[in-house]
Amino acid sequence: MTLPTRVLLVDDEVEFATTLAERLELRGLAVRVAYDGETALHLVRENPPQVVLLDVLMPGMKGLDVLTRLHETHPHLPIILLTGQGTTRDGIEGMQRGAFAYLSKPVDLQELLRTLEEAMEQGVQP
Amino acid sequence: MKEDFDSNWADQTLNVGRYRTLQRKIVILIAVAALLPLISLATINYYEHHSALMVQVQEPLRALVGKTKHSFELFLAERISAVSFIASAYPMSQLADTKFLARIFQTMSQAFTGFVDIALIGEDGSLLSYVGPYQLKDINYTGQPWFQQVLIRGAYISDVFLGFRQFPHVVIAVRHIEADGRAWIVRATLDTTQFEHIIASMGLEAGSDAFLTNRQGVLQTESRRYGHVLDQLPFALPPANFEPNVQEFQDNGGQTYFLSLSLVGHTDFVLVAMKPKPSALSILYAVRKDLVLVFLAGVVLIFGGVFTATRIIIQRLRESDAQRLAAIHQMEHTQRLSSIGRLAAGVAHEINNPLAIINEKAGLLQDLLQRQPDFPNKERFMQQIEAILRSVDRCRGITHRMLGFAKRMDVKIEVLDLNAIVTETVGFLEREAQYRNVTIEQRLAPNLTNIPTDHGQLQQVILNILNNALAAVTDGGHITITTWDADDRIGLAIGDNGCGMSEETLKHIFEPFFTTKKEKGTGLGMSITYGIVKRLGGDIQIQSAPGKGTTVTIFLPKRPPEGEGVQP
Numbered sequence: 001m002t003l004p005t006r007v008l009l010v011d012d013e014v015e016f017a018t019t020l021a022e023r024l025e026l027r028g029l030a031v032r033v034a035y036d037g038e039t040a041l042h043l044v045r046e047n048p049p050q051v052v053l054l055d056v057l058m059p060g061m062k063g064l065d066v067l068t069r070l071h072e073t074h075p076h077l078p079i080i081l082l083t084g085q086g087t088t089r090d091g092i093e094g095m096q097r098g099a100f101a102y103l104s105k106p107v108d109l110q111e112l113l114r115t116l117e118e119a120m121e122q123g124v125q126p
Numbered sequence: 127m128k129e130d131f132d133s134n135w136a137d138q139t140l141n142v143g144r145y146r147t148l149q150r151k152i153v154i155l156i157a158v159a160a161l162l163p164l165i166s167l168a169t170i171n172y173y174e175h176h177s178a179l180m181v182q183v184q185e186p187l188r189a190l191v192g193k194t195k196h197s198f199e200l201f202l203a204e205r206i207s208a209v210s211f212i213a214s215a216y217p218m219s220q221l222a223d224t225k226f227l228a229r230i231f232q233t234m235s236q237a238f239t240g241f242v243d244i245a246l247i248g249e250d251g252s253l254l255s256y257v258g259p260y261q262l263k264d265i266n267y268t269g270q271p272w273f274q275q276v277l278i279r280g281a282y283i284s285d286v287f288l289g290f291r292q293f294p295h296v297v298i299a300v301r302h303i304e305a306d307g308r309a310w311i312v313r314a315t316l317d318t319t320q321f322e323h324i325i326a327s328m329g330l331e332a333g334s335d336a337f338l339t340n341r342q343g344v345l346q347t348e349s350r351r352y353g354h355v356l357d358q359l360p361f362a363l364p365p366a367n368f369e370p371n372v373q374e375f376q377d378n379g380g381q382t383y384f385l386s387l388s389l390v391g392h393t394d395f396v397l398v399a400m401k402p403k404p405s406a407l408s409i410l411y412a413v414r415k416d417l418v419l420v421f422l423a424g425v426v427l428i429f430g431g432v433f434t435a436t437r438i439i440i441q442r443l444r445e446s447d448a449q450r451l452a453a454i455h456q457m458e459h460t461q462r463l464s465s466i467g468r469l470a471a472g473v474a475h476e477i478n479n480p481l482a483i484i485n486e487k488a489g490l491l492q493d494l495l496q497r498q499p500d501f502p503n504k505e506r507f508m509q510q511i512e513a514i515l516r517s518v519d520r521c522r523g524i525t526h527r528m529l530g531f532a533k534r535m536d537v538k539i540e541v542l543d544l545n546a547i548v549t550e551t552v553g554f555l556e557r558e559a560q561y562r563n564v565t566i567e568q569r570l571a572p573n574l575t576n577i578p579t580d581h582g583q584l585q586q587v588i589l590n591i592l593n594n595a596l597a598a599v600t601d602g603g604h605i606t607i608t609t610w611d612a613d614d615r616i617g618l619a620i621g622d623n624g625c626g627m628s629e630e631t632l633k634h635i636f637e638p639f640f641t642t643k644k645e646k647g648t649g650l651g652m653s654i655t656y657g658i659v660k661r662l663g664g665d666i667q668i669q670s671a672p673g674k675g676t677t678v679t680i681f682l683p684k685r686p687p688e689g690e691g692v693q694p
Contacts, residue, residue, distance in 0.1 A: 013479060019486035026493050084478050105478060106485035106522055 003113065004050035004120050007031045010040040010066065011055040011082065016105075020053075023109060029116075037061030041069055044077070051119050052079045053112075054099075056090045064094060071098040078119035082107060145440050152436045153429075160428045168421045175417075183401065184372040184384055190328055191370040191386040191399045194336070197324045199391045205298055205316055206281055206392070208238050213302035213312035221246045221255060221310070228257045234314075242295060242315040249277070249309040258315065276301050276311055283393045286318055286346040286355055294318045294346075294355045318355075321347045328399070336399040338390070339363065346395060351377075363387065366396050374403060470638055474525040481521050488514040527650050528638075539578050539686055544616055545570040547581065548607055551588040555596065562601045566592075569608045577616055578686035583658045590651045591620045591678045598624025598676060614684055615664075621677035627670040635668060 007029050011017040014035060021031040032049065034040035037060060044052070052070065056063035067079055081094040081102040091102030100119050103112060212221075212230055220226045231244045243258020251268030267273040276282040276299040284297035299313040325336050325347055338346035343359040345352060352359055360378050366387045375385035383400040390397055492511045495504065552566055559566050595605045599622050608619045627635070627642075634640045636656040641649035659666045663683045670676040 013483065015483045016479070016486055019483070019490050023486065023490050023493055026490075026497070084475055106482040106518060109489055 002120055003027070003029060003116055005030055006047075006049040007051050007053060007116070008034060008040065008043055008049040009053045010034045010037070010058075010063075011053075012036060012058045012060075013055070020107075027113070037063070037066040040066055044070060044074065048074060048077065050078075051100075051116055052077060054079055054081055056081055056083045056094065064090065064097060067094055067097055067099055078122070080112075080115055080119060145444060148443075149436050149440045152439070153432050156432045156436070157428060160432070161425065164421065164424050164428070168417065171417055180384075180403075183403070184386075187384055187386045187399060187401050188370050188372050191336075191388050191397055194324060194328050194399070195370065195388045195390055195397050197327070198321070198338070198393075198395070198397060201320060201324065202283060202298075202390070202393060205238060205240070205314070206283070206300065208234055209244075209298050209312050209314045210281065210300045210302075212244070213300045213310070218246070218254075218304070218308065218310050221312070224255045224257060227255050231257045240317045240320050242317050244315075245313045247273075247299075247311040247313055249311070254310070272297065272299060273311075276313075277309075281392070285340045285344065285394060288356065294321075318347070330399075331401070334399070334401045336397070338395045338397055340394045341396060363396060363398070370397075375400065470528040474528040477521065477525055481518060481525070484514065485518045488518065527654065539580055541576045541578050542581055542584075543574065543576050544579075544584075544609055544618065544682070545574055547584055548588060548609065548618070551585050551592065552607070554589065555592055558596060559605075562596070562603075564596060564599055564601070564603045564605060566605045566607065569606060571608075571610045574609055574611060574616060575684055577682055577684050579662055579682060580658075583662065584682075587655050587658050587680070588618075588620070590655045594651065594678075595620060595622040595624065595676070598622050598626070600624070612681060615681040616684065617679065617681055619677055619679045621675060623675040626672045626674050626676050627668075628672055632668060632670055 005028075007024060009017055009021050009024075009031055011020075011033075012035050017033045017035065021033050024031045032043060034043055037058060040052070040054070043049075054063050054067060058066075063081065067081070070077060070079060075098070078100040079098070081091060081099045083091045083094075083102050083104050091099075091104070094102055100122070101115050103115060212234065216226075216230070221230075227244060227246065231241070234244070235241050243256065243260065245256040245258070245262070246254040247267055248254050251266045251270075251273055253262060253265040253267070256262045272282055272284055280301050282297075282299045284299075286294045286296055288294055294317075296316050296318055297313060298316055299311055301309055301311045303309040321338060325338075328336050330336055330350075335350045335352075337349040337352070339359060340346060341363070343361075343363050345355055345357045345359065348354055349357075364373060364375065364385065364387065366389050368389050368391065370386050370388035372384055372386045374382060376382050382403040384403055385398065385400045387396055387398045389395070488511050492508070492515070495507055495511070498504065548568065548570065552568065555566070558564075592605070599605065603623055605620065605622045608617075608621070610617045631642060635652050637649075638653040639649035640653075656666055659680055659682075663686070665681045667679045668676065669679070
């Protein structure tokens with residue numbers, strides 16, 4: 001089991017994103033944070049991460065649209081969706097659009113790390 | 127306020143008095159509309175018959191009086207002629223001879239019945255000769271009114287008087303004037319028995335009356351009602367002329383008559399005939415028995431029809447009102463559930479984000495602390511953080527359930543054995559039941575049809591209800607689970623002998639956040655249960671009485687709910 005080294009976290013909630021990023025960095029991951037979809041797409045183009053953590057509910061470009069765009073340009077990039085509770089439908093739609101998995105917020109860190117490992121195993125880029 | 131309004135509305139709608147008023151109004155309206163023409167027809171008909179009948183009664187009376195008047199006139203004219211003939215045919219000298227006069231009187235009596243005596247009177251009023259039962263001599267009539275009358279008018283008929291042998295008589299007097307200017311008067315007395323004969327020949331019916339009076343109302347013949355000859359009539363005579371007329375007349379006894387009267391020519395007499403006026407009832411009875419019958423039958427039929435029709439209409443109205451009310455209550459219930467559900471979902475969503483932040487912040491704090499070397503109170507800090515994380519977890523559970531209630535969860539329909547699900551679910555609670563010495567009895571119908579349903583959700587339903595039942599019973603209580611085949615559905619009943627619920631609680635049982643468990647419950651269990659059962663196409667009912675226990679009955683369809691495909 002290996003954890004990815006480069007992770008992109010996309011979430012408009014600054015407090016949430018920075019805190020989660022710091023916790024992941026404490027565990028040895030290099031995390032970059034984008035607060036909106038446009039920035040996320042730009043960062044991926046500049047330097048593709050190994051895994052993307054993507055919030056579904058964002059102002060501006062919607063999470064699912066970001067997912068679609070990323071999947072077109074980087075079909076092998078594993079994307080894990082973070083959904084609000086009860087929005088299982090969004091999660092399922094995301095899966096159909098090519099997301100690797102979906103987790104509902106508040107996220108259990110252990111479950112997140114486990115999912116990241118799985119993503120690394122199954123979604124290894126060539 | 128809304129509750130008040132609703133209950134007022136319901137009171138008004140289902141108020142029995144309101145229907146009674148309505149019914150009365152309709153009955154009156156229709157009855158009036160239907161009866162008015164009938165009554166008008168009957169009234170018109172009655173009056174037409176009435177007037178026809180009156181004519182029928184009056185005309186014969188008028189004719190009879192006319193005929194009888196002529197009889198009287200003829201009778202009297204004959205007698206006057208006879209006396210007049212005697213006065214003219216013989217010279218005064220012969221008439222003055224009593225023997226001669228007696229012979230003439232005898233001849234006259236043979237030709238004309240009724241003469242009693244005859245006398246010759248000079249123009250000076252002295253009695254010249256007399257033949258008759260009285261011994262009259264040396265009488266002078268100058269002062270008598272009739273004498274003056276006969277001198278002026280030439281002929282005179284007196285009123286009736288009681289004469290010889292107390293029989294009623296009239297006097298007929300005729301004046302004769304010779305060519306030389308000498309005048310004399312022949313006076314004859316007539317027995318009026320003949321009058322009675324003429325009256326009798328009218329052939330009067332019972333209750334009718336006819337008589338002669340003079341103009342002062344003194345009877346000249348016998349009357350059936352008003353007494354004997356020379357009695358005064360008890361009423362004033364209406365004006366009369368020579369043509370008989372008919373008028374209504376009410377006598378002192380209060381009875382109404384048709385009265386016909388006519389003057390008799392050359393005399394002071396008035397011929398009167400009267401016949402009782404037929405009473406209104408007797409007209410109806412005599413003439414229109416069939417009319418009355420048809421009218422009464424019509425009235426009965428109309429009222430019967432109106433009452434029956436109105437009762438049916440009102441009954442329908444009542445039923446439809448009750449249905450409408452029930453539908454409104456049902457709609458209100460559903461709307462309340464769904465609006466509370468939406469509110470819950472909104473609240474859950476809003477809480478979710480700050481909750482995620484708290485979760486991460488506390489997590490980071492924990493991470494940082496773990497990487498610190500020991501310092502005073504480190505362990506206590508760690509304990510606080512763990513408590514925060516546990517609370518976040520609990521919050522997550524609550525929002526999860528709130529959203530689960532509000533959102534349509536994905537239903538996975540499979541064909542399953544309900545009995546198996548029941549037995550499996552009971553297994554979850556067996557330990558608690560045993561610990562509290564509560565018996566859970568399963569009365570499951572064998573060979574129950576498998577139904578298309580969602581395993582997990584149905585399990586949650588059963589679990590919720592069983593949990594409530596366990597909370598309701600005291601230690602050593604009893605819970606019964608029954609399943610049965612109910613035509614196109616499967617029935618599942620979970621009953622307990624616990625504390626039961628008040629009607630008020632029962633009314634709110636499916637509302638979210640309604641709880642009787644205080645801090646122990648979220649108030650979502652039964653509303654989620656309700657939502658799931660509805661989603662599965664089923665129905666849920668609760669019977670409960672305080673102190674007697676509660677029975678929750680669920681019906682699940684044997685066919686899959688619409689829009690939910692069956693997965694293998």
